[in-house]
Amino acid sequence: MAGKAQFYRDNLVKGLKAALGGFPFVPLLFWPFFLPAFQGLPVRTSKPSSTVVSGNLAFAHVEKLVSFGPRPPGSPGIGRAQAYILEILRSLSLEVEQQDFLASTPNGPTSMKNIVGKSHGQQSQAIILASHYDTLLMKNAVFVGANDGGSSTGLLLELSRVLSKTKNKLSLWFVFFDGEEAQRQWSETDGLYGSRYFVDRLKSEGHLGQIKAMILMDMIGDIDLKIENDLSSTSWLMQVVRKSARDFGYGRYLSSVEKGIVDDHIPFIRAGIPAVDLIDYDFGFNNSLWHTPNDTLDKVSPQSLKVAGDIVVRTIESLTAN
Numbered sequence: 001m002a003g004k005a006q007f008y009r010d011n012l013v014k015g016l017k018a019a020l021g022g023f024p025f026v027p028l029l030f031w032p033f034f035l036p037a038f039q040g041l042p043v044r045t046s047k048p049s050s051t052v053v054s055g056n057l058a059f060a061h062v063e064k065l066v067s068f069g070p071r072p073p074g075s076p077g078i079g080r081a082q083a084y085i086l087e088i089l090r091s092l093s094l095e096v097e098q099q100d101f102l103a104s105t106p107n108g109p110t111s112m113k114n115i116v117g118k119s120h121g122q123q124s125q126a127i128i129l130a131s132h133y134d135t136l137l138m139k140n141a142v143f144v145g146a147n148d149g150g151s152s153t154g155l156l157l158e159l160s161r162v163l164s165k166t167k168n169k170l171s172l173w174f175v176f177f178d179g180e181e182a183q184r185q186w187s188e189t190d191g192l193y194g195s196r197y198f199v200d201r202l203k204s205e206g207h208l209g210q211i212k213a214m215i216l217m218d219m220i221g222d223i224d225l226k227i228e229n230d231l232s233s234t235s236w237l238m239q240v241v242r243k244s245a246r247d248f249g250y251g252r253y254l255s256s257v258e259k260g261i262v263d264d265h266i267p268f269i270r271a272g273i274p275a276v277d278l279i280d281y282d283f284g285f286n287n288s289l290w291h292t293p294n295d296t297l298d299k300v301s302p303q304s305l306k307v308a309g310d311i312v313v314r315t316i317e318s319l320t321a322n
């Protein structure tokens with residue numbers, strides 16, 4: 001995918017072809033003469049149907065998040081990202097909760113914030129859809145995490161739009177985690193700050209039993225999307241995800257390589273909540289783009305966002321049917 005400009009150009013051409021119906025393609029040289037005749041014609045644009053995941057809209061969110069600059073915890077960039085996420089969730093009339101906490105990190109106490117948007121279904125039992133929105137702290141380079149942190153957050157915002165439009169049997173919680181990344185070096189205590197705090201709160205407030213399942217997304221914008229068969233995820237839930245992908249004709253986006261991934265789903269699994277990670281942990285050739293300043297917007301594909309989003313929606317339908 002050559003990026004957004006190409007995406008819009010393709011849609012413009014599609015729109016012109018749709019307006020022309022059976023007419024042969026108009027050579028580009030002449031199109032200024034035809035333009036007045038098109039005005040007022042119902043040209044089909046890329047405007048999405050409201051209950052279908054739009055890769056294009058998810059991508060626009062990623063673009064916005066990247067424009068805020070690096071988003072390590074406590075930074076000005078993450079402050080702008082928080083304001084943006086809150087604005088979108090409120091515009092969807094979701095119940096919004098902010099979890100502010102002071103994390104103890106190797107760099108000292110650091111302010112962090114989880115953001116939760118709740119869509120109430122017929123039942124209080126809930127499915128959590130989640131993403132981390134922070135980026136890796138890089139002191140000597142600009143790291144904007146277009147794919148790592150950006151792609152899944154953009155998709156989660158788009159899923160909030162799509163899924164808040166339909167009345168669901170189960171409640172849906174859209175959870176945006178801060179502090180997924182290690183502040184110095186991955187360890188049991190450095191990393192997953194937001195998800196560990198979130199699960200501790202669920203426990204202390206007696207709400208663990210309310211959560212039917214947790215679906216995490218991470219790094220799903222890669223142009224060459226291959227979703228891992230993560231062995232850390234709850235096995236039956238991973239099978240539901242993989243069947244949902246195949247049912248949609250998306251089998252080619254599933255990796256057959258089995259890996260054990262450490263990510264924000266782990267605190268949920270440890271607390272006994274079924275959880276799954278949709279992650280493509282092989283970013284660029286031989287993972288050469290992962291945690292590098294080259295994790296930029298041009299590496300993110302709207303089509304991959306759409307695929308991951310469709311799989312999540314189908315998985316929720318499956319979980320709700322049972």
Ligand code: 1BN
Nearest residue numbers: 148181186218219261262263
């Ligand atoms: C995912 C994206 N992760 C960090 N950024 C979690 C992770 C950490 C995955 C270490 C594999 C290894």
Ligand code: ZN
Nearest residue numbers: 136148181291
């Ligand atoms: Zn990362």
